[in-house]
Amino acid sequence: MSKVRVRFAPSPTGGLHLGGVRTVLFNYLFAKKHGGDFIVRIEDTDQTRFVAGAEEYIFECLKWCGIEPDESPLHGGSYGPYRQSERKESYRQYAEQLVKDGFAYYAFDTPGELEKMRNDLKTAENPSVQYDIRTRMQMKNSLTLPAVEVKKLLDENTRHVVRIKMPEDETISFTDMIHHEVSFNSSLVDDKVLLKADGMPTYHLAVVVDDYLMQITHAFRGEEWLSSAPVHVLLWKYLFGLDKMPKWAHLPLILGPSGKLSKRDGAKYGFPVFAMNWTDPKTNELTEGFKEKGFLPEAFINLLAVLGWNDGTEQEIFSMDELIERFSIERVHKAGAKFDFEKAKWFNQEWIKKLPVTNYQPGVKEIFEAKSVTISDDEYFTKVLNLVKERCVLLPDFYDQSIFFFKTPVAYDEAAVKPKWDAGKLNFFTEMVTRYNNLTEWEIEAIEAEFKALTTEKNIKPGELQMILRVMLVGTKMGPGVFVIAEAIGKEESLNRIQKALIIFSTF
RNA sequence: GCCGCGUUGGUCAAGGGGUUAAGACGCCUCCCUUUCACGGAGGAAUCACGGGUUCGAAUCCCGUACGUGGUACCA
Numbered sequence: 001m002s003k004v005r006v007r008f009a010p011s012p013t014g015g016l017h018l019g020g021v022r023t024v025l026f027n028y029l030f031a032k033k034h035g036g037d038f039i040v041r042i043e044d045t046d047q048t049r050f051v052a053g054a055e056e057y058i059f060e061c062l063k064w065c066g067i068e069p070d071e072s073p074l075h076g077g078s079y080g081p082y083r084q085s086e087r088k089e090s091y092r093q094y095a096e097q098l099v100k101d102g103f104a105y106y107a108f109d110t111p112g113e114l115e116k117m118r119n120d121l122k123t124a125e126n127p128s129v130q131y132d133i134r135t136r137m138q139m140k141n142s143l144t145l146p147a148v149e150v151k152k153l154l155d156e157n158t159r160h161v162v163r164i165k166m167p168e169d170e171t172i173s174f175t176d177m178i179h180h181e182v183s184f185n186s187s188l189v190d191d192k193v194l195l196k197a198d199g200m201p202t203y204h205l206a207v208v209v210d211d212y213l214m215q216i217t218h219a220f221r222g223e224e225w226l227s228s229a230p231v232h233v234l235l236w237k238y239l240f241g242l243d244k245m246p247k248w249a250h251l252p253l254i255l256g257p258s259g260k261l262s263k264r265d266g267a268k269y270g271f272p273v274f275a276m277n278w279t280d281p282k283t284n285e286l287t288e289g290f291k292e293k294g295f296l297p298e299a300f301i302n303l304l305a306v307l308g309w310n311d312g313t314e315q316e317i318f319s320m321d322e323l324i325e326r327f328s329i330e331r332v333h334k335a336g337a338k339f340d341f342e343k344a345k346w347f348n349q350e351w352i353k354k355l356p357v358t359n360y361q362p363g364v365k366e367i368f369e370a371k372s373v374t375i376s377d378d379e380y381f382t383k384v385l386n387l388v389k390e391r392c393v394l395l396p397d398f399y400d401q402s403i404f405f406f407k408t409p410v411a412y413d414e415a416a417v418k419p420k421w422d423a424g425k426l427n428f429f430t431e432m433v434t435r436y437n438n439l440t441e442w443e444i445e446a447i448e449a450e451f452k453a454l455t456t457e458k459n460i461k462p463g464e465l466q467m468i469l470r471v472m473l474v475g476t477k478m479g480p481g482v483f484v485i486a487e488a489i490g491k492e493e494s495l496n497r498i499q500k501a502l503i504i505f506s507t508f
Numbered sequence: 509g510c511c512g513c514g515u516u517g518g519u520c521a522a523g524g525g526g527u528u529a530a531g532a533c534g535c536c537u538c539c540c541u542u543u544c545a546c547g548g549a550g551g552a553a554u555c556a557c558g559g560g561u562u563c564g565a566a567u568c569c570c571g572u573a574c575g576u577g578g579u580a581c582c583a
Contacts, residue, residue: 011583046582111581125509128579161581179513188511189579196581203583227512227578252514253576260576306532310521314531333514333521336576340519343533353546391545401544416543463542470543477543 004036006218008069009207011043012054015278015287016061018261018339019222019254022304026251027220028067029305029327036217040072041210042083045200052281061275061289065297066320079214084206091201094209094239095162095194099142103238104194107131107141108153108160130190133168162195164204164231172230177220177249177329184230192231204228208235211246220249220329223336249329252308253336261339263287271341275300294367294394295344296360299351303344308333317350349393357385364398371399373406380405384488387480401479405488408497409475412504417471420464421508428458428465429472429502433495442491448483472501 008024010016031038040062044050059074071077081087098104109117114131117139121129129135136143141163142150153160166186173183194205201209211219229248236245256265266273266287276289290300302318310316311326318326352360361382365375375381388401435450451469455462470482473494479485486494 009583013583043583049582107581109581114581123509127509130510130579159581163581182512184512193581198581200581202581222577223513224577224583229512250513255576257519307520312522314522316520316532335514337521338519340533343520346533388545390547413543461542467542474543479544481541482543 004031004034004217005039005215006031006036006220007039007041007211007214007216009041009043009210009221010058011046011049011203012058013046013049013051014054014280015263015274015289016058016276017263017273018275018304019251021061021065021275021300022254022307023220023222023251024062024067025065025301025304025323026249026309026327026329026332027218029323030218030220030329031070032324033327037070038067039077039079039214039216040069040074040082041214042073043203043206044083044085045196045203045206047085047198047200057276057278064276064291065301084201084210087210088199088201090213091205091209092195092199095201095205098164098194098235098238099162101238102165103234104162104164105142106150106154106160107139107163107191107193108145108158109140110159113140131163132190133166133187136163136165136191159197161193161197163191163193164234166191166231166234172233174229174233174245174248176226176229177247178252178332178334179226179250182226182229186230186234189230192228194235204231204235208232208239212236212240212244216246218249219246220251223250223253226250249332252333254307255336255338257338269341271339271344294396295348296351296355296395298355299344299348302351303347307339308337317347317354345393352392352395353390357382357389360395361385364395367396367399368406373399373403375406380488387484387488404474404479405485408493408500409473411475412501413471413476414508416477417468417505418508420468421505424458424460425465425468426502426506428454428460429468429498429505431458433498433502436491436495436498439491442487444481444483444487447486451483468505469498472498472505 006027008027010020028038040059042055044055055073059072062069069075071079071082073080073082095104099106117131117135118129121135131139138144143165145153166189168187170186171183172186172189173181176182192204193202195201207219210216229250233242233245236242254261256262257269258265261273263273272288272290272293274287274289276291277286278289279286291297298319301320301323305318305323305327306316309327309332311328312331361378364385365381368375384402384405385398387405388398391401392398432451432454435454436447439446439450451465452462455465466482467477470477470479470485473482473485473489489497
């Protein structure tokens with residue numbers, strides 16, 4: 001048996017959205033689970049929609065996600081070229097072959113003539129008229145024109161396309177790994193263009209030819225392709241034989257809060273839809289990515305994997321290795337799933353807690369530096385990050401949750417302190433400063449013990465005092481344990497902060 | 509319109525003839541902590557509708573509704 005070969009075939013026309021990443025992921029998981037190869041092939045047959053930089057962008061996203069292709073335009077491989085535009089010539093011969101065998105025909109209709117036909121035949125019951133078995137005999141093609149006329153047009157290099165000739169009233173069925181038996185009536189499928197006037201193949205011809213040439217064994221794609229699957233099945237039958245056709249799986253769609261997930265939804269509801277930042281070179285419009293929003297790649301992969309799939313147990317947190325081990329295409333859902341940003345954030349929080357901080361420390365450091373906070377001591381940075389990691393959902397949260405470890409507070413939560421402040425407290429903290437000054441061992445237990453001892457002496461409830469101390473050190477009522485903070489920022493800085501706050505608080 | 513695919517709490521979902529119909533996110537209450545989280549204990553909330561088949565249907569069948577995709581010389 002030949003090795004499992006699975007391909008992801010993006011068309012570089014913009015950012016890589018959630019559905020796209022999940023399609024790659026499932027392809028990748030399946031390939032790796034079965035010890036096969038994961039191939040990335042670029043579908044750039046539509047030059048008008050091709051966007052400069054998009055191909056490189058796709059590979060950057062894959063890299064960030066931890067998906068390394070075995071074969072691709074970037075990684076090489078023995079089934080190249082991996083860009084459809086680079087194999088343009090070979091598609092024509094397959095199209096010609098189909099015409100010769102009577103499975104396809106030349107069509108000379110101009111775009112204007114096509115539009116006219118669709119307009120003329122349009123009715124309320126049939127708003128979108130197809131070029132199909134019912135209409136093709138009224139059009140200008142090698143089925144209706146005399147052979148000599150066809151030859152003449154061809155010899156004169158008249159612009160033309162090649163269309164598949166859908167058979168009459170045949171049931172085309174195939175087995176989908178997710179949907180099981182799916183069938184269509186061939187009379188209801190239109191005569192799709194196979195080869196465009198510019199000589200480029202359409203997706204329909206290209207996938208089939210490429211999958212054959214690259215010996216693809218499994219093909220997983222979005223459900224939006226299900227409707228055109230009968231064309232592909234027929235092409236396989238005509239060209240290479242159904243026995244060589246890859247096994248199909250049509251993945252359910254990822255939906256937005258209202259219907260299909262779109263770039264608009266992201267803007268409207270405030271969540272990313274692309275893996276990484278994408279700037280459209282035509283409009284210069286920037287769409288924020290999950291990476292830049294502060295997601296960990298592990299979380300991103302995880303949340304996508306369980307959107308439409310689960311392993312049947314209660315486990316929800318999976319690493320890439322676990323996913324490869326547990327994944328099974330049969331357990332992928334049939335129905336589309338709505339993307340829930342709240343749950344997405346939860347996955348990120350879980351991964352922030354789960355992973356050692358050193359994994360994402362460089363990224364967090366960048367966030368600090370972007371806010372003009374220089375981190376000179378990486379070891380201290382690690383310590384602080386560990387102290388606050390479980391209260392961070394997205395990476396930028398680390399800044400808000402830990403900035404006080406690096407900067408002396410400039411403002412205080414006066415509303416919290418004022419009602420509790422009195423002469424007794426002033427007296428307490430003044431004496432506390434002296435005591436702390438004399439404390440030789442600046443470590444958590446000692447700092448706390450010293451504090452508690454004085455509260456007992458002064459007969460003040462320690463709770464209120466701790467809250468005030470916190471505001472003195474942090475500025476607000478947040479963060480890890482007060483004494484933990486005091487220990488971390490050091491004796492000198494702690495005393496500084498207490499004294500600085502004391503000046504302000506004593507005016508209350 | 510036609511064709512395809514789908515439908516278990518607000519969301520993700522387990523379950524595929526007999527269950528008190530799991531679990532997670534979110535929401536609410538309480539505990540922990542006189543901070544914010546984490547953690548812990550509870551709570552509200554579901555089988556789209558109508559017909560069958562069956563002793564018995566969330567599970568099987570048929571309709572309807574709704575959603576979604578396609579209906580391009582786009583992928």
